[in-house]
Amino acid sequence: MIRNVTIRDIAREAGVSISTVSRALNGQVPVAPDKRQRVLDATRRLGYEPNAAAQGLVRGRTMTVGVLTQDIASPFYSEVSRGIDAGLAGSGYQPIFVNGHWEIQDEAAAITALTRRQVDAVIVLGGRLDARQLRDLHARVPLVVVGRQVPGLDDACLSVDNVQGAFLATTHLIQLGHRRIAHVAGIPSQRDAVDRLEGYRLALAEAGVPFDPALVFEGNFNEASGIQAVEHWLGRAAQFSAVFAANDQMAYGVGLGLYRRGMRVPEDVSLVGFDDLPASQFTLPPLTTVHHPAREMGELAARHLLARLNDPGAPAELPQLPITLSVRESVRFARSP
């Protein structure tokens, strides 16, 4: 631990009492100009930095926002984190990130680490904590949950309409003449995965396109399952002219799986993803994908919390962000059969 210069050292150096130092530094209460100057000089000379822990202890607020992220290296959640970072910038609050690794125990431990540190607010990114745990947390500290809709915690949840997003993607394909549209679904225990599947089915139904279970492959949200999906379908000679993947990472895998079998996107198969990761602008070809406003959600979560922190009585309105389709080059008209 850093042996820091303390307020006592400054007091001695400036020849004033410690309370004067504190007042001069915090600048609320009037202090004689000459003393103030002596304090400021001493502060600079000695390289003083206030001890945040001590301040937090006495002030009752630590000026930190705890962020429970699942995996610091996940492209999607790092976008959200970037937004949080931006949303908190200049507010005096500092984010502190901990990882839950999508493991319920790790998540609980991470939350504990946060509450032990007396964070003033918490942002939870996805994860598997159950509704009860999240509600308990919410009772203790201002909370926003990003990317999930938790029963009984509606005013604290920030997510997009996944059903709508998937509906958009699938409808886009249908309008271009595709009828045999395969879907790589996400982990069924995750709400967004089932919502996206539902949006896909809804779009099919609305257009009168029959749903074929053989065209749905259950993946796990990473690239490898995209490859597996292609292998699975091709191994059974499934017919399809387009694929809608429940996230971009699986879409990348689908692209590679197709490439391995000598099929091209979009010439042979059209491909749509979900999330609009930054990398999707630069894939071959650039990927048409549902734009998930990850960055904006992070920023909104942060600002919302700041508002509540500054005025605990503020109304807790958390707007739902619009979801759109980023049309790029991975989709083409279906060839007539």
Added chain:
Amino acid sequence: MIRNVTIRDIAREAGVSISTVSRALNGQVPVAPDKRQRVLDATRRLGYEPNAAAQGLVRGRTMTVGVLTQDIASPFYSEVSRGIDAGLAGSGYQPIFVNGHWEIQDEAAAITALTRRQVDAVIVLGGRLDARQLRDLHARVPLVVVGRQVPGLDDACLSVDNVQGAFLATTHLIQLGHRRIAHVAGIPSQRDAVDRLEGYRLALAEAGVPFDPALVFEGNFNEASGIQAVEHWLGRAAQFSAVFAANDQMAYGVGLGLYRRGMRVPEDVSLVGFDDLPASQFTLPPLTTVHHPAREMGELAARHLLARLNDPGAPAELPQLPITLSVRESVRFARSP
């Protein structure tokens, strides 16, 4: 801020003094079994969590390691962060991440935020802080700098041999018959960028291939500059059969730039990157790239710090991690001219 249950509440509930509570909880000093049990029960019943700030204040260590990362959403640094996370797991120490955004002021502010929080050690990931600032920091707290070699701080720096990595990549291309090898360089103010350029030139020189400045494009490490590089060369009718990019993100851009001009990798142009980002396994085609052991570096940095924290007298040996080439499908024999 969370109004937590305090040790006093436990003491009252268990009918013992606060010192007994502390002792029962920390378990170093003997405590009567029945009292210990009463304390443990009260702790559970009241949902007590110790206040980390108060503990840090009195103990003199906060059990936190500060990590200055540049951009929480950068693929490369998030891999390193993931390694740090893994390296610290189970040690009782907790990483706290702050962002410097590659801005010297932001970085300095972030470091200040860390020292104010009395972190026990610091890991700096890249960045632009000058050697003096880093040495000052090193004087106050155990430090590891990842991804940079700082003059006068050699035993605290952890990086790979970038010259060697670039040499490996370029030599691989030469051995496959390529003679006209273009290079997308990184930001010249960053040491790793100039090292990679040097490795490229060294390999050329050693093989007796003339260096052509027209084949070097100065990029800025992001995808867009890869596209610009291709436009630049093609606009001047430069001849090349292979491209070596100073990082994977620029290599992705090169791939897309080529695609836009109707040229294929590796059929028309061979392509090699640097970093071996997780995504590079899934690009079209999977990218041959210099494997930068990002994850391992993070883990090593963490473990090194833990060793020093547990035994301040421990020798400060920071081994250099080997750099290798991940050969995938983006490279092919040069066609005879």
Added chain:
DNA sequence: TTGTAAGCGTTATCAT
């Protein structure tokens, strides 16, 4: 305007 002193939640020293 300034200083003294109490107190934030915890650990550690000192008696007992």
Added chain:
DNA sequence: ATGATAACGCTTACAA
């Protein structure tokens, strides 16, 4: 084995 009590570094009444 246990309980007062003094720190840790800071802010903030309360006095002066």
